[in-house]
Structure formats: structure tokens, C-alpha cells
Amino acid sequence: MRNLLLVMCAIILMSCSVKPKEKAKEKIKYEADWESLKQYEVPEWWLNTKFGIYFHWGPYSVPAHETEWYAIHMYTEGHPIREYHEKTYGNLKDFGYKDFIPMFTADKFDADKWAELFKKSGAQFAGPVAEHADGFAMWDSELTEWDAMDMGPKRDVVGEMAKAVRKQGMKFIATYHRHWLYAWFPTWDKTTDASDPAYEGLYGPYVPEGSFVMATGDYPNPPKKEFHEEWLARLDELMDKYQPDIIWFDNKMDIIEEDYRKQFLANYYNKAQDWGRDVVCTYKFEDMAVGTAVLDLERSRMSEKKDFPWLTDDSIDWKAWCDISDPKYKSTNRLIDFLVDVVSKNGAVLLNITPRADGTIPEGVETRLLEMGEWFKVNGEAIFDTRPWKIYGEGPQEIVEGHLSEDKNPEAVAEDIRFTTKGDDLYAITMAWPTETMNIRSLAKKEGLLTKNIKSVNLLGYEGKINWELTENGLQVEMPDTKPCEHAFALKIQLQ
Known part of the structure; x- marks a missing residue:
């Protein structure tokens, strides 16, 4: 009897010491409605994340002249870049933007080598511009032939980077700028190749002249339903193929009708639950409703600490977001001071770098990234996994x-x-x-x-x-x- 009592007591003690299983996270069915989407909560891993890297790399990297907006300026009458283009490559009927694609060889591109460099720099997330405003997709797409798998590099850049980045233990980001494509190229201009229906898959659908007013950023003639549907379809394909941890959008997304923006968010958050991942979407200005995603700033920062997490994206080059022949790189000191200030105010930094068209990373870029990595080795504990204090800081610098x-x-x-x-x-x-x-x-x-x-x-x-x-x-x-x-x-x- 005594032994039986001892066994029973042991069983009771063991049962008391076993911790109850944590309640499984309840699955949310997100609807394409702002109120439903406000159920989203920023994941803990994002609050611990302070530094990431992405890169503008595409056919616009071939001319490497002045700006990643070369694609639009080369068609803009009276613009210095158009003058440069015609002197260097010829008239726009014979040599248009599409003709840079075969020259975008990326023959020295090594995704693993790039990801290793990003990791050494201290980055916690990294990835490519999946599609810029030029309409050229950097992934293996079933929706278009104008992509990096079928043309140019003939490689799935997004796919290779997703694999390499995750191999290094980093989160994967894909950025998407396709909404800028509408009226980006002069599809109405018969003196250029952009008006040829054979190239509509790259240059976009025909739109009347004046559909985009660059000076004000207005769109007097909004896009038709088909443009919105393809914008969303490509995002769905990106998600299904690569399951990005972060999807980042450039600004002026108001060109995309609100219903499609809401549908994208619902699709992303619902798919992420199926993947078993907590994800992050970023937006600028008022492109998404407050509380549904993470606010992102461009080449700017907050002057005071915020009670919500935010992001800022900036380029390593003061002048451009892609490789150019005469870059003006920021100093390592400036990059680090910027990051420290942002983190103290509850923000994180997404740093853009500028690979060359052949797939090499300029020495000036690599040097700065490695120097940042050396700084993180010493000071990383003051940045990673931290939270803002009661005040962000002190000193004479006014932002x-x-x-x-x-x-x-x-x-x-x-x-x-x-x-x-x-x-x-x-x-x-x-x-x-x-x-x-x-x-x-x-x-x-x-x-x-x-x-x-x-x-x-x-x-x-x-x-x-x-x-x-x-x-x-x-x-x-x-x-x-x-x-x-x-x-x-x-x-x-x-x-x-």
C-alpha cells in the first residue's frame, strides 16, 4: 500500500509539473476589407529586425547612366537622358528600352555570394526588386515572356535569391513597383518602339498621351480593369512561387484601385497562414490603411520616436538607386549613424545597393557593407532585438x-x-x-x-x-x- 501511495503521489507531482500546451494561434480569415485587415498584428520577429538589404537590378543597369528612371527619361522629349541615349545607342525606333535586355547578361551573378555578403554586413533580411516600373519581371513567370528566365540573364533571379537568402538564415523580401508601369512608356508615340503592339507585354497597354503627368504625379486617364488584374495576378504568382516574408511596395499605389490593394493584402495574409509564417507588408503614404501593414518612408526618417514600428528605405548612393558610371556613395559613418538614429525611434532600415549589369557588386559598395558588418560585430547587441527607450536621445542634430x-x-x-x-x-x-x-x-x-x-x-x-x-x-x-x-x-x- 505504501509503495502504491508513493507511485500515486509521483504521478500527481509529474502531472502538476507538466506545462499545459500553448494554445495554437487561431487562424484568421482575412477579407478584402480594411476593418478585417486591421486584425493583422506586426510579428515579433519584425520588432527585433533592424537592418535589411535590397537591390535595384535590371535592364536599366546596362546603360548605368544617371538613374534607374533611365527607362522613362530616354523617351521623354527634351530630357538630357534622351539626348544621351540617341547619341550613344541611336534613335528610339531602332533601339528602345527592350534592346537593353539581351545586354543584361548577369553572367557573373552568384546568389550565394551575394547572400553571404549581405549576411556579413549584418543584414537580417534581403532580396531583390522583383519588378521595377519597367515591366520586366525578375522571376520565372508564367504570366509573361518578358522576364529574367526567358530573356536577358535567363535565370530566375528572385528564386535564386530566395533560396540563397534563406540559406543564410535571413528573411526574404521581394519589392514590387509594377503600378508605375502605367503610362511609363509612351505607347502613343509612333516615332518610338514603345507604340508597337508586339512589345505590349513589356511596355504596357496603349494609353493616350498625357495619361501620366510627371510634374504632379497625376493620372488623368486611370487604367482599365485588365491592368489592375495583372498587377494582382503577378503578386499572387510571386507569393505562390517564393512565399516572401516581406513584400514591399513603392509609393503612388493609388493608381491601383483600392479594392485590388485590399484583395492583395487579404491574399497575402491568408496565404501566409497556410505557409505557417508571420509576414510583413510595407506601404508608403496612404496606400494602405493605418493598422493593416507597416509604414515605410523613402530617403527620410522620423524626427521623433514613434509608438509604432516603421521602416525607411534609402540607397547607398546619394544620386541613384541603380549602378551608374559616376556614383556618389554615402560614407560608412553616415550609413551607421542613420541606422542608429532610426532604430532609436522604433524604425528599421532597408538599404538599397547597386549591382552592375554583369552581376558584380562594385568595390565601393562591398567595402561599405563589410565595414558595417565589422561595426555590428562590436555593437550589434545595442541594435538587434532592442526596443526604443523612454526618449530616443539627445543632441544638436535636428532631423x-x-x-x-x-x-x-x-x-x-x-x-x-x-x-x-x-x-x-x-x-x-x-x-x-x-x-x-x-x-x-x-x-x-x-x-x-x-x-x-x-x-x-x-x-x-x-x-x-x-x-x-x-x-x-x-x-x-x-x-x-x-x-x-x-x-x-x-x-x-x-x-x-
């Missing part, structure tokens, strides 16, 4: 908000300090090496922001002891004589 405003923002200085937090750790990142005692004014006793005592202060990448003192005027830190890295410097403040 100008607004579309394409990044070139208006000044360089940061040592007095510009940004905060992030993780558990009981507070990180204070100074944008430049202090020339005297570092004083973090926001942490002053009189400010009352610190509600816990400081246990220790360490400089990431430096193994020695750091002398510090918390005063009424701030946290004063004596920085060592040796820098632990070349760019922004992170203090780890452990709180009790």
Missing part, C-alpha cells in the same frame, strides 16, 4: 522630415546620443568619439528618467574598466584612450 529629405539632414556629432533598451540594459550610443568627458544629460538625476539604479557601465568592444559617475547634471563617463571601433560607440548601462 528634417518629409519624402526624399535625407540630404537635408546634417552629419551627427559626439553630443548626438541615441538610446535603445533590452531587458534591464540601456544602451547609449554616441555618434562620434568624444574629445572630453562624455556627459549624457538625459540621465541626470534631476531629469527623473532613470527609475532604477545603475549597476555598471561598459563600452561595447572595450574590455577595460570604464569610470563613470551619475550626477545631477548627467551620467559622466570617462572614455578610454583606445577606440573599440571606427564609428558610433555604444555604452551598455546595466540597471538594477
Whole structure:
């Protein structure tokens, strides 16, 4: 009897120690309705994600002249790029945009090598521009012959990158700009190849002259139903073939009727549940309803911390989004300072890089990515998996908000300090090496922001002891004589 009682007690204790199974996530049936789509919740992995890479790469990379908008400007009467094109390649009837496609060979493209570089740079997600405004799909499409599998490289660029990126443990992003195709090419102009019905699969359907007013971004003659349907069909194909973790859209998506935008989101979120994945969609301006996806800015950032996660995309080149003959690359220091500022305000950075038409990555681009990776090795814990603190930071740098405003923002200085937090750790990142005692004014006793005592202060990448003192005027830190890295410097403040 005694043994029986002991066995019964053991069974009871074991049953008490077994944790109940977590309740399975309830599947949501998303409808093509903004209220239904507001059930979406930004996944935890996205909140931990701070840095990604994508690339503008396509037939427009062949001329490598001035801009990825070469495709539209080469047809614009009186534009300098048209003059350049006609002098270099001939008239637009004999040599149009389609004729760059055979020259887009990508013979040195190595998806695995690219993905390895992105991983070394510190990126947590990466992927291609799946289709730019030029109508050329970079994947193996059943919906068009004007794609990278059938023409040009004759390779499934999106598919190869999806596989390579995931092999490196990163999330996969595909960006989609097809809505810009409407009236992008002058299909009404009989003096160019764009008016030939044989090329409608690339240049888009015939539209009357004046259907797109570039100066205002208006569309006086909106597209017909067929354009919207193909826009959605290509997205469905992208999703079904590659199951992207992130789908990113360029702005001016209001050219696509609202019902189709809602249907896309419903399709994406419903498919993702079938895949067993939590996904992210981004949008600009008011192209999606607030609460249904993640807001993205272009070449710009927030001036203050936000209570919602957001993204900003910018190019490594001040001048262009694709490879050009005379690039003006941003410094590594500028790229890192930008990222630190964005992360402190609850944002993440999507950095565009500029591969050459043959599939090589310019040395200036690769160098900067590797330098960012070296910085992350030292300071990554102050960025990845962090959350914004009570305030984003302090210092004299004033950020100008607004579309394409990044070139208006000044360089940061040592007095510009940004905060992030993780558990009981507070990180204070100074944008430049202090020339005297570092004083973090926001942490002053009189400010009352610190509600816990400081246990220790360490400089990431430096193994020695750091002398510090918390005063009424701030946290004063004596920085060592040796820098632990070349760019922004992170203090780890452990709180009790």
C-alpha cells in the first residue's frame, strides 16, 4: 500500500509539473476589407529586425547612366537622358528600352555570394526588386515572356535569391513597383518602339498621351480593369512561387484601385497562414490603411520616436538607386549613424545597393557593407532585438522630415546620443568619439528618467574598466584612450 501511495503521489507531482500546451494561434480569415485587415498584428520577429538589404537590378543597369528612371527619361522629349541615349545607342525606333535586355547578361551573378555578403554586413533580411516600373519581371513567370528566365540573364533571379537568402538564415523580401508601369512608356508615340503592339507585354497597354503627368504625379486617364488584374495576378504568382516574408511596395499605389490593394493584402495574409509564417507588408503614404501593414518612408526618417514600428528605405548612393558610371556613395559613418538614429525611434532600415549589369557588386559598395558588418560585430547587441527607450536621445542634430529629405539632414556629432533598451540594459550610443568627458544629460538625476539604479557601465568592444559617475547634471563617463571601433560607440548601462 505504501509503495502504491508513493507511485500515486509521483504521478500527481509529474502531472502538476507538466506545462499545459500553448494554445495554437487561431487562424484568421482575412477579407478584402480594411476593418478585417486591421486584425493583422506586426510579428515579433519584425520588432527585433533592424537592418535589411535590397537591390535595384535590371535592364536599366546596362546603360548605368544617371538613374534607374533611365527607362522613362530616354523617351521623354527634351530630357538630357534622351539626348544621351540617341547619341550613344541611336534613335528610339531602332533601339528602345527592350534592346537593353539581351545586354543584361548577369553572367557573373552568384546568389550565394551575394547572400553571404549581405549576411556579413549584418543584414537580417534581403532580396531583390522583383519588378521595377519597367515591366520586366525578375522571376520565372508564367504570366509573361518578358522576364529574367526567358530573356536577358535567363535565370530566375528572385528564386535564386530566395533560396540563397534563406540559406543564410535571413528573411526574404521581394519589392514590387509594377503600378508605375502605367503610362511609363509612351505607347502613343509612333516615332518610338514603345507604340508597337508586339512589345505590349513589356511596355504596357496603349494609353493616350498625357495619361501620366510627371510634374504632379497625376493620372488623368486611370487604367482599365485588365491592368489592375495583372498587377494582382503577378503578386499572387510571386507569393505562390517564393512565399516572401516581406513584400514591399513603392509609393503612388493609388493608381491601383483600392479594392485590388485590399484583395492583395487579404491574399497575402491568408496565404501566409497556410505557409505557417508571420509576414510583413510595407506601404508608403496612404496606400494602405493605418493598422493593416507597416509604414515605410523613402530617403527620410522620423524626427521623433514613434509608438509604432516603421521602416525607411534609402540607397547607398546619394544620386541613384541603380549602378551608374559616376556614383556618389554615402560614407560608412553616415550609413551607421542613420541606422542608429532610426532604430532609436522604433524604425528599421532597408538599404538599397547597386549591382552592375554583369552581376558584380562594385568595390565601393562591398567595402561599405563589410565595414558595417565589422561595426555590428562590436555593437550589434545595442541594435538587434532592442526596443526604443523612454526618449530616443539627445543632441544638436535636428532631423528634417518629409519624402526624399535625407540630404537635408546634417552629419551627427559626439553630443548626438541615441538610446535603445533590452531587458534591464540601456544602451547609449554616441555618434562620434568624444574629445572630453562624455556627459549624457538625459540621465541626470534631476531629469527623473532613470527609475532604477545603475549597476555598471561598459563600452561595447572595450574590455577595460570604464569610470563613470551619475550626477545631477548627467551620467559622466570617462572614455578610454583606445577606440573599440571606427564609428558610433555604444555604452551598455546595466540597471538594477
